[in-house]
Amino acid sequence: xxxxxxxxxxxxxxxxxxxxxxxxxxxxxxxxxxxxxxxxxxxxxxxxxxxxxxxxxxxxxxxxxxxxxxxxxxxxxxxxxxxxxxxxxxxxxxxxxxxxxxxxxxxxxxxxxxxxxxxxxxxxxxxxxxxxxxxxxxxxxxxxxxxxxxxxxxxxxxxxxxxxxxxxxxxxxxxxxxxxxxxxxxxxxxxxxxxxxxxxxxxxxxxxxxxxxxxxxxxxxxxxxxxxxxxxxxxxxxxxxxxxxxxxxxxxxxxxxx
Numbered sequence: 001x002x003x004x005x006x007x008x009x010x011x012x013x014x015x016x017x018x019x020x021x022x023x024x025x026x027x028x029x030x031x032x033x034x035x036x037x038x039x040x041x042x043x044x045x046x047x048x049x050x051x052x053x054x055x056x057x058x059x060x061x062x063x064x065x066x067x068x069x070x071x072x073x074x075x076x077x078x079x080x081x082x083x084x085x086x087x088x089x090x091x092x093x094x095x096x097x098x099x100x101x102x103x104x105x106x107x108x109x110x111x112x113x114x115x116x117x118x119x120x121x122x123x124x125x126x127x128x129x130x131x132x133x134x135x136x137x138x139x140x141x142x143x144x145x146x147x148x149x150x151x152x153x154x155x156x157x158x159x160x161x162x163x164x165x166x167x168x169x170x171x172x173x174x175x176x177x178x179x180x181x182x183x184x185x186x187x188x189x190x191x192x193x194x195x196x197x198x199x200x201x202x203x204x205x206x207x208x209x210x211x212x213x214x215x216x217x218x219x220x221x222x223x224x225x226x227x228x229x230x231x232x233x234x235x236x237x238x239x240x241x242x243x244x245x246x247x248x249x250x251x252x253x254x255x256x257x258x
Contacts, residue, residue, distance in 0.1 A: 021064045021101055025072075028054050028105055036219055044174050044226050051223070058102040063092035069104045073111065079127060083107065086131045113216050132212075169236045170228060176241050177222040185221065188240040189214050195240075202238045210240055 031054035038047035069089055070080045083089045088107050089099040107130065114129050176184070192214060195207035213224050225236070 017062075017064065018068055021061070021068060021072075021104075024058060024061050024101060025105060025108075028058055031057070036223060039177065039223055039226065042174070042178055047223075048226075048228055051227075055102060058100075058105050061101040063098035063100050064104065066091075066097040066099055069099050069107075072104060073108060082127050083130075086127065088127070088130055113220060166233045166236075169233070169239075170226065173225045173236060173239070173241070176244050177226050179244075180218065180222055182218070184241070184244055185214065185218065187244075191240040191242075206235065206238055209235060210238075214240070 031050055035047045035050040035054065038044075038050065066080060066084065066089065070077070075083070080089075084091055084097070084099065088103070090103040092098040092100060110130055111126060114126060189211075192207055192210045195202045196204065196211060214221060216224065224232070225239075225241070
């Protein structure tokens with residue numbers, strides 16, 4: 001094979017790889033949009049299943065070249081290197097460097113949220129904010145935390161009662177998500193700011209996790225607070241949305257959950 005033929009073949013393979021990645025990311029975006037629509041209609045079980053399937057789609061995808069991720073996000077060479085070094089793009093230990101498609105999607109999603117909340121952020125500021133948000137998310141999803149939560153559940157003297165409490169909390173937050181508006185959100189944010197200033201009953205780490213969640217746009221917050229994951233179930237034990245529902249509404253929801 002001549003050098004020119006090999007170069008043409010290489011460029012064709014890169015285009016094919018990029019086309020497949022673009023197709024998967026478009027499918028992912030359609031699935032996430034459908035998930036939010038399901039949540040708005042109150043179909044939370046279906047929404048959770050669709051969310052899980054969307055991330056599994058990207059988790060099963062082959063890694064992509066770092067140059068593809070760079071072009072997709074529109075970032076410079078120094079920013080690309082910084083994002084790989086700080087594990088924003090998760091490398092696949094290949095040469096030329098490749099990164100997981102799921103990490104590309106997550107970086108794109110979180111960057112969009114960061115810019116929506118602070119359009120003045122650029123360069124290093126976005127990198128720092130992005131790294132912090134992803135680090136918080138990984139802490140919530142970390143195997144050690146999940147093992148600790150499972151251990152706590154296994155050693156509970158009333159595990160069924162604990163699960164019932166989790167189901168009631170989820171039911172309450174599903175109703176809160178359905179009604180969540182800017183006024184309710186502002187109240188929850190003020191409560192979290194008080195937690196961050198004073199500490200006390202709610203740990204600083206948990207307050208920081210809620211602060212990161214509440215920094216998102218409204219639709220993303222609605223989706224986050226009803227996630228049925230061990231980490232989110234634990235976080236809901238100290239909710240900044242306490243008092244959002246009237247006592248009559250709360251009792252009715254609890255009766256339905258039982």
